[in-house]
Amino acid sequence: MVMLSLSCCVSAARVVAAGGSAERHPVILIPGAGGNQLEARLTEDYKPSSLVCRVWPLVRGRGGWFRLWFDPSVLLAPLTRCFAERMMLHYDADADDYRNAPGVATRVSDFGSTSTLRYLNPSLKFLTGYMNTLASTLEKEAGYEEGHDLFGAPNDFRYGLAGPGHPSRVGSEYLHRLRLLVESACAANGGRPAILVAHSLGGLFALQLLARSPPQWRASHVARLVTLSAPWGGSVQEMLTFASGNTLGVPLVDASLIRDEQRTSESNLWLLPAPRVFGNTTLVTSRSHNTSYSAKNMTRFLRDIGFEEGVEPYRSRIRPLVEALPEPGVPVTCLVGTGVDTVESLVYGDGGFDEGPEEVVYGDGDGTVNLASLVGPIKAWADSPAQVVEVVELPGVSHSGILNDKSALRQIIRVVDSINLNATSYQTS
Ligand SMILES: *[C@@H]1O[C@H](CO)[C@@H](O)[C@H](O)[C@H]1NC(C)=O
Ligand SMILES: *[C@@H]1O[C@H](CO)[C@@H](O)[C@H](O)[C@H]1NC(C)=O
Numbered sequence: 420m421v422m423l424s425l426s427c428c429v430s431a432a433r434v435v436a437a438g439g440s441a442e443r444h445p446v447i448l449i450p451g452a453g454g455n456q457l458e459a460r461l462t463e464d465y466k467p468s469s470l471v472c473r474v475w476p477l478v479r480g481r482g483g484w485f486r487l488w489f490d491p492s493v494l495l496a497p498l499t500r501c502f503a504e505r506m507m508l509h510y511d512a513d514a515d516d517y518r519n520a521p522g523v524a525t526r527v528s529d530f531g532s533t534s535t536l537r538y539l540n541p542s543l544k545f546l547t548g549y550m551n552t553l554a555s556t557l558e559k560e561a562g563y564e565e566g567h568d569l570f571g572a573p574n575d576f577r578y579g580l581a582g583p584g585h586p587s588r589v590g591s592e593y594l595h596r597l598r599l600l601v602e603s604a605c606a607a608n609g610g611r612p613a614i615l616v617a618h619s620l621g622g623l624f625a626l627q628l629l630a631r632s633p634p635q636w637r638a639s640h641v642a643r644l645v646t647l648s649a650p651w652g653g654s655v656q657e658m659l660t661f662a663s664g665n666t667l668g669v670p671l672v673d674a675s676l677i678r679d680e681q682r683t684s685e686s687n688l689w690l691l692p693a694p695r696v697f698g699n700t701t702l703v704t705s706r707s708h709n710t711s712y713s714a715k716n717m718t719r720f721l722r723d724i725g726f727e728e729g730v731e732p733y734r735s736r737i738r739p740l741v742e743a744l745p746e747p748g749v750p751v752t753c754l755v756g757t758g759v760d761t762v763e764s765l766v767y768g769d770g771g772f773d774e775g776p777e778e779v780v781y782g783d784g785d786g787t788v789n790l791a792s793l794v795g796p797i798k799a800w801a802d803s804p805a806q807v808v809e810v811v812e813l814p815g816v817s818h819s820g821i822l823n824d825k826s827a828l829r830q831i832i833r834v835v836d837s838i839n840l841n842a843t844s845y846q847t848s
């Protein structure tokens with residue numbers, strides 16, 4: 420069952436007034452890649468590549484912890500290198516799992532709270548695009564209260580999950596903590612099931628949480644999954660990231676400096692275009708290799724760009740994961756931005772992949788994720804009679820702009836209010 424509503428046509432009626440009396444379903448915010456703070460500590464095993472990296476940052480907190488993500492000093496070239504070597508993951512073939520760089524301990528603090536996903540750096544509040552506006556809109560317009568019925572599930576977004584039979588310590592631990600958070604949020608709110616609001620990569624984690632839980636658990640703990648810009652089938656832009664590095668539009672950063680770090684991120688491999696969504700379509704052409712690549716040629720692509728280390732984990736861990744795109748099994752509302760120029764294919768010239776693309780062809784999407792990936796899988800789920808799916812297209816709204824866009828926020832409040840109204844009227848009738 421699918422309901423397609425266009426934001427321009429929906430006038431969201433406010434149904435539950437803000438205030439203490441409403442029976443609210445708890446809301447859990449799940450951020451996307453880079454959407455929450457990450458802390459690090461260096462141990463004696465750390466092998467700094469330079470003197471600067473040995474001493475930076477000069478000021479550290481208790482136990483030597485400092486903010487790894489996000490710190491603006493990363494914009495200065497010598498420090499970009501320190502940042503990159505600390506963010507880097509390593510695939511341990513013997514253990515068949517990813518781990519941190521030697522001597523770098525990392526942690527995600529304040530799990531359960533929205534604090535580290537409201538701002539990536541509390542002293543840089545102008546850095547918007549993250550979940551503060553959404554959290555405060557839920558507080559102001561729907562009566563939500565931090566720690567009472569509003570929660571956050573920050574994650575170490577460098578790590579992902581793997582297909583069946585492959586360990587994924589950090590990602591699995593995250594799903595475990597998320598499951599416990601959902602349970603305690605429900606318990607603290609009269610047993611009312613939670614509303615999961617997930618941005619980007621967070622949507623993929625939420626889907627895996629649901630897919631890996633028994634149907635009774637889903638029914639009694641999750642009222643709805645609301646996804647914002649979820650890249651269900653990955654994005655072509657990710658191939659650009661792997662081939663040439665991606666500074667995410669941050670000026671002054673040397674893409675090649677961070678490319679090696681980005682290549683090691685397990686979640687980046689997860690976000691490469693999935694064959695079941697992109698099929699045989701040519702996504703990248705390389706004149707120097709005299710070859711073109713579709714999503715089905717990803718191992719060849721990784722090899723040709725010079726990232727042999729990624730081939731085996733992609734083949735064994737990631738491809739089985741993205742090939743199975745299970746339906747969520749709870750009602751879903753997918754908010755997707757459309758009509759923003761999005762990388763659809765890339766042409767590399769005689770200089771090879773290191774030179775950067777000679778030509779970039781743009782198509783429809785949210786500026787980061789292609790339309791086919793945003794809506795394709797949802798259409799497949801909608802064929803299942805038991806699966807409730809609502810798709811809300813937001814014209815001109817970008818991948819992270821969706822977190823601050825008024826029409827998107829209005830839609831989220833509409834969904835949350837209608838679920839809460841249901842709870843209230845259900846109890847009183
Ligand atoms: C994709 O390619 C395979 C083999 O190259 C072919 O069997 C299949 O029909 C193609 N699918 C589409 C949708 O073109
Ligand atoms: C490139 O590939 C085509 C067919 O795939 C072949 O005909 C051509 O000779 C190749 N060119 C070079 C320079 O290898």
Ligand SMILES: *[C@@H]1O[C@H](CO)[C@@H](O)[C@H](O)[C@H]1NC(C)=O
Pocket residue numbers: 710711712713715716719
């Ligand atoms: C890409 O994948 C298709 C379908 O599996 C295959 O027919 C083709 O030979 C592959 N191309 C390359 C360059 O590996």
Ligand SMILES: *[C@@H]1O[C@H](CO)[C@@H](O)[C@H](O)[C@H]1NC(C)=O
Pocket residue numbers: 837838841
């Ligand atoms: C409201 O509750 C009814 C009965 O449980 C359910 O069928 C319906 O889907 C709910 N609506 C929303 C918006 O959750």
